[in-house]
Structures are given as structure tokens and as C-alpha cells.
Amino acid sequence: MKRIYVCLLIFLCFAFVQAQKIKHPALLYTPERIQQVKQRIVNDLKMAEAWASIKKTADEQLQKKNLSKADYLALAYLMTDEKKYADKLKEILLDVIKEDTWGSEEMLARIPVWRADLGLAHKAYLSAIAYDAVYNDLSSSERKEIAEGLKRLALDPCLGDWVLEPARIHSLNSMGHNWWTSCACMGGILALSLQNELPEAKQGAEVVYEALPQWFDFAGDVLQQKPKSFDADGGMYESLNYANFGIQEALQFRLAWMNTHPGQKPVQIPQLDKLSDFFVHVCYPRTGILYNMNFGDSHKNVTAESTLMLLYAMGIRNDNMLWYMNQVEQGQHRDGYFIDRPMGFLYTPDLSKAPQLPEIKKSQLFADFGWATMRTSWEKDATMLAVKSGHTWNHSHADANSFIIFHKGVDIIKDAGNCWYPNPSYRNYFFQSEAHNVVLFNGKGQSREQQYHGSMLRGYLHYLLDADNVKYVLANGTGPYSDQFSRNFRHFLWIDDVIYMIDDLKTHDVGHFEWLWHPGGEAEKRGIDLNITNGNSSVVVRLLYPRLLAKSDFVHDYPEDLYWEEVEAPTEDLKGTETYYSFHLPAKVDRVKGLTAIILKETPDQKDLPYMERREGKDWIGLRIHYKGKITDLYINQLADGRLMHSNSWIEADGWFTDAYMFAVTYEAGMEPAGSKEHFICYGSALRRGDVSFFSSLAKLFVIQKEENGRMKLWMDGQPKMNAGFRSEKRPKAVVVNGKVTPVVYEKGTVKVSGVVIE
Numbered sequence: 001m002k003r004i005y006v007c008l009l010i011f012l013c014f015a016f017v018q019a020q021k022i023k024h025p026a027l028l029y030t031p032e033r034i035q036q037v038k039q040r041i042v043n044d045l046k047m048a049e050a051w052a053s054i055k056k057t058a059d060e061q062l063q064k065k066n067l068s069k070a071d072y073l074a075l076a077y078l079m080t081d082e083k084k085y086a087d088k089l090k091e092i093l094l095d096v097i098k099e100d101t102w103g104s105e106e107m108l109a110r111i112p113v114w115r116a117d118l119g120l121a122h123k124a125y126l127s128a129i130a131y132d133a134v135y136n137d138l139s140s141s142e143r144k145e146i147a148e149g150l151k152r153l154a155l156d157p158c159l160g161d162w163v164l165e166p167a168r169i170h171s172l173n174s175m176g177h178n179w180w181t182s183c184a185c186m187g188g189i190l191a192l193s194l195q196n197e198l199p200e201a202k203q204g205a206e207v208v209y210e211a212l213p214q215w216f217d218f219a220g221d222v223l224q225q226k227p228k229s230f231d232a233d234g235g236m237y238e239s240l241n242y243a244n245f246g247i248q249e250a251l252q253f254r255l256a257w258m259n260t261h262p263g264q265k266p267v268q269i270p271q272l273d274k275l276s277d278f279f280v281h282v283c284y285p286r287t288g289i290l291y292n293m294n295f296g297d298s299h300k301n302v303t304a305e306s307t308l309m310l311l312y313a314m315g316i317r318n319d320n321m322l323w324y325m326n327q328v329e330q331g332q333h334r335d336g337y338f339i340d341r342p343m344g345f346l347y348t349p350d351l352s353k354a355p356q357l358p359e360i361k362k363s364q365l366f367a368d369f370g371w372a373t374m375r376t377s378w379e380k381d382a383t384m385l386a387v388k389s390g391h392t393w394n395h396s397h398a399d400a401n402s403f404i405i406f407h408k409g410v411d412i413i414k415d416a417g418n419c420w421y422p423n424p425s426y427r428n429y430f431f432q433s434e435a436h437n438v439v440l441f442n443g444k445g446q447s448r449e450q451q452y453h454g455s456m457l458r459g460y461l462h463y464l465l466d467a468d469n470v471k472y473v474l475a476n477g478t479g480p481y482s483d484q485f486s487r488n489f490r491h492f493l494w495i496d497d498v499i500y501m502i503d504d505l506k507t508h509d510v511g512h513f514e515w516l517w518h519p520g521g522e523a524e525k526r527g528i529d530l531n532i533t534n535g536n537s538s539v540v541v542r543l544l545y546p547r548l549l550a551k552s553d554f555v556h557d558y559p560e561d562l563y564w565e566e567v568e569a570p571t572e573d574l575k576g577t578e579t580y581y582s583f584h585l586p587a588k589v590d591r592v593k594g595l596t597a598i599i600l601k602e603t604p605d606q607k608d609l610p611y612m613e614r615r616e617g618k619d620w621i622g623l624r625i626h627y628k629g630k631i632t633d634l635y636i637n638q639l640a641d642g643r644l645m646h647s648n649s650w651i652e653a654d655g656w657f658t659d660a661y662m663f664a665v666t667y668e669a670g671m672e673p674a675g676s677k678e679h680f681i682c683y684g685s686a687l688r689r690g691d692v693s694f695f696s697s698l699a700k701l702f703v704i705q706k707e708e709n710g711r712m713k714l715w716m717d718g719q720p721k722m723n724a725g726f727r728s729e730k731r732p733k734a735v736v737v738n739g740k741v742t743p744v745v746y747e748k749g750t751v752k753v754s755g756v757v758i759e
Contacts (some may be wrong), residue, residue: 039411097149178246234274239296390461400477408537417572503594660684
């Protein structure tokens, strides 16, 4: 009887150990995925063609011994069960483990030694995929031999350098961006593949799994001014390119963990739920390949379908993700999950039910890291304004207060881009302020040391309002420029077909101000305008304050007007040069207001353009704009730029009495301004005309007010909780504040709103 109990105990222990082992293949090329794509290629011609391309690549690898295409061989084996692919994978694995090291010469020379970098992490991933696929064709001794070799070459360096004590040398504060997820998570995937043979691999995978939420939660730090990794509204500050790469690497490991731990609920990572909205908001749908905001070290053709596919596979799904993936063209960038590549082939969902347009708002502010987008619609080739004013460091350039305009399918006012990092043009030009649409002072932008040490004072974006034909956002780049500027504010006020850019600038010393413009097409100066055209896309850049552009090349006849300089700079591909424009103010001053109108033309030959009249009064400057039967009066309060401390900045302008920093009223031609049904108020507590109050708030607010069809619509920002009154001749049928219907409170010609909270 005792022997029976002993045997039973041994059997139960053996069963327990076996239950702890994973059943290969189990990581990403799972039997379920393989079966799904086998069914799809029967009826889906594109999938069948993609499979033929993948198999062709795998067949070519049979004559080689190259780990770099092991994922193609692995997929070919699991799709066909043909032993030739397994034999080649086995040959490759047994060969690569004979190498002395997978570390790079540069990293191994650092102090302390960096054993694992991105290249080694990618080898760890490919090895894991290969080992997982061929596992059942290996003998127990071969499994052990390969596992020990991969542990020495990749597992120990990845997990040792990046996660495990007492070997770890990196922290989230020093390298908590895309390198951390690539090195730690690719090591984690390798650990999952080796855990049957190596108990320490299983433990290492668990450490990575438990650490992963910390990467998403990283809140930055004070001592070295590291930014938090993820914005509260989704997305990552590093640039679209590196955000997608870092998240992709994290999600590959998370999905592999879920596949190897069926039935176990994964640890919650709240940031995952908002990622898809971020990638949708920063894209630009157009005729042709999908473009994206390319602030920082990114390219406009880089997309994030890989992250969305992995989220979709995890069950985090919405129709906007299908719409996005359906916009991406196969092969449009280097590292994509396209259907003729293994991961894209396995994880591209059925896109036949993708909606024509996404159901998502047209404007978005990512306040934590300082990006904003505003657009006319989600139709292809619409107009999108992208603004940045956040952190500078690493992959985030010295471009506080810069912007990009996409119009009629192209980035008609563009970012200069980036290039390969070792090239001197990267650190001397592409990273620096000169490569962006910003204001320089005495020829200088942000301090060049910020590339390495970061901007100890960051930039910010605030108060985004979108009332359809009227939009607004405020950029504050004072922090990154604070060695020269005490004020560096840039307001973007978009009314109908014109984007008005108002620069409020104050420096510590007197000197020369200089506006930079990077055209995304052919640029030609015509009189006071700079015309930029690219195909059907065309804009007019018209500087109105502090001076107009000199009307002709005889700049000595216009000694006080802005003069221009054409500057040659390298193209992004480094194959040539291109021209950007610098507009210089001749006068030496320490305070200036810049007002530029960017006119969005419907066609390059459009002749009917807005007529703009420069107007000035006591303590104010402004414009009167005539266009399409409407008049817009724009006023800028010269007293409201910080020069007054305790005295409020009241001005009288054309019968209006206000303390607003800036305001605009729009009315039909032939009407009186007092009859305006559309107001914009920037940082104001009151707008009055005679003894009539049009707007009142104890705190200064940012407001767009419209009256349409008996309804009052309000867009408000500026305080956590807002109370205000608005004039209305009649009791409105409804009041809508920030998109929400609120009770109508109407007393003596005034609509009162209270307790408005920004969400």
C-alpha cells in the first residue's frame, strides 16, 4: 500500500510539472491563428497572394543559414508541416548558439557594459519564434542545448541588463522608452519559449510580465525632467514612429503571455484602451498612402497598424481600428505588419466591415505631452492642423510651438523631418529649431544642449476649442526658449478658410526676431505674400504684424518691413537640398506681436481670397476681414500681454469695451457688429457695448459663442469650473455647452450657465 501511495505521489508530481509546461507552438504563431489563415486563403485572393510571397521568401532561405528570416521559415513550417523548413530552422539554431556573443561592439565598450541592445533583442525574438515552431521536432538533448545557448547569448543579456537583479543596469528613468520594451519584452518572449527546459526562464518571464504595467505607468521625474510616458488621453511623447515601436514590442510579449497562459486573466493596463484613439487622431487620411504627424524622429508614411492588430487580437476592439488599418497601404513603410509578412499575415483582421469614416471627434489635445490636432473633416484630403509644444529630448525635437498643415492631400507647410542619427545633419539641423516652423531670436532657437539634457522647462498646449468653422488652441513655448524669451506664446485661431497665427513674444534683451517657414511645395513670393503650391494644394502665407513683407526685392525702399532669406538645408533623404524661408524684422526690439494669416485655397488658381484690412486703435491692433459675404473683426489687446500686473487690461475698440486678450466678432456684410451671432473671446472676463453686457465671467475664460436656429451653442475653457452670462435677444430654444445640452436659464436678456466642468 505504501508503494502505491509513493507511486501515486510521483505520478501527481509529474503531472503537475507537465501541467506547468507550455505546449509548443504557443507564442504568437499559434495553431488557432494558423488554422484561421488557412481558411482565409481559400476565399481571399489577397491573402493567398500574400501566403505565396511568404512561402517564396521561406523557400529562398532554404539555401541560406540566416536567422534574420527565421520567422518566414517558422510560418512556412507551421502552415505546411514540410520537414525541410523544420530542418533549416534546427540547423540555424544549432549554428547561431556557437557564436561568442550577440552584443554589438559599440555597446560592449560602454561602462558599464551594455550586453543587450535593439539588435540583440530582435535576434532574441526571432530565436524564440524559431524555437517555438520547431520545438516538437527537436530531441530533448537538442532542446536543452539550444536553450542553454540562447540563454547565454540573449536571455541573460536581455533580462540581466534590463530587468533582473543583481545584474540590471538600466532604469525606466534612464531608458524607459522604446528600448526598454524591446530589450525586456523580447527577452520575455524568449523566456516564454525556453521555460520548459529552463526554470529560470519561466521566472524571468514572470518578472517581465509583472514589470510591464510600470512601463505604461511611468510618471516621469523632477530631477532630470523626464516626461511621463503616456498622455492621459492616450499616446506616447516619443514620436509616432517610436511610440508605435515601443508599444508594439510590449504588446507582442503581452499577447505571447496570454497565449501561453490560457484562461488566466491578464493584468490590467488601462492605457491600452486609449491607444487606438491616439493613433487615429494623429493620422491624415488622403488619396494615396496614409500620412501621419511626423513631429520628432518619425516619417509621415510611418503607421501604427501593428499596435492596433495586437490590441485587436487581445480583444481590445472598435470599428475605428478597422478603419485605420484599412487606410494603410501594403509596404508603405519599413517595419509594418503587412499581409505579406508573417505577423501581418497572421494578425490582419477581416477589414471588409471597416467603416467609411471613423466615429471620433475632429480635434484632440494631448495636454500631457503637448500635441494637438484639428481638422475640417475625416474625409480624405481634408485640412488638418497639427501643433506641438511639449518636451524636448531624445526623439522629441527642439520644436516647441511648431506646426504642420496638411491640406488637399499633402503637408503643404511641413516639418523638415529627420535622418540617420550618426549623420551630422541630424544633430546640426533636423533636431534643431531651424528645421521647424518657429520663431528665432538673434538667429537662435532652443538651446542645442536640450537634445542631450532635455528642456528643463517644457512647453505646453492649452484650451483647445472646436466649434466647427471656428477652432482655437494656445501654444506656450516659453519654457524651452527661456534662456532668451520671457514670453513665447503662439495662438492658432482658425476661422473658416484662414488660420490666424498670433505670436506674443518678449525677450530679455533687444534683438532681431525671425519667422521660419518650411514649405511642402513650390514657394513663390508675390508682393507681400508667400504662395506655396503642391499639386491641387495651395496656401497663401500673409504676414500682417509686426510688419508686412517688403513688397519687392528693393528691400532698401522698405527699411521697416520684413525682409526674407531663402535658406538651403538638406532634404530628409539626404540626397539633395531644399529651401526654407526666414522672414526677418529689421528693427531691434524686445517685445513684438506677430500676426500671420494662412489662407487655405480651394484650388491653386483661386482668385477670390479674403480681403484683410490692418486696423489699429488705442492699445489694440487687429484686422477686418471681408470674405464670402461675411465680415470678421479681430482685435488684439496690447495691454493684456503681461505688462500690467494688478490693473486689468481694459480697452475700447470700435465701441466694444473688454479686458479680453483677444476677441473676434463675425457678422453678415451690411449688418452692425452688435448683431453678430458668432463671437470668439480669448482670455476675457467681459465683453460689453454701451450698457449692454454680451459676455461676463468673474474669471477670464476662452469662449466661442454661436446662435443658430434659436439655439445657443457655447464652447468654454479656462477654469476647472466655469460660470458665465451671455447676451441673447430672445430666450433660446436650447443651450449646448461643450457638446452637452444644459438647462436654459434666461434672465433679462442674459443666458446664464454655471458649473461648467471640462472633461
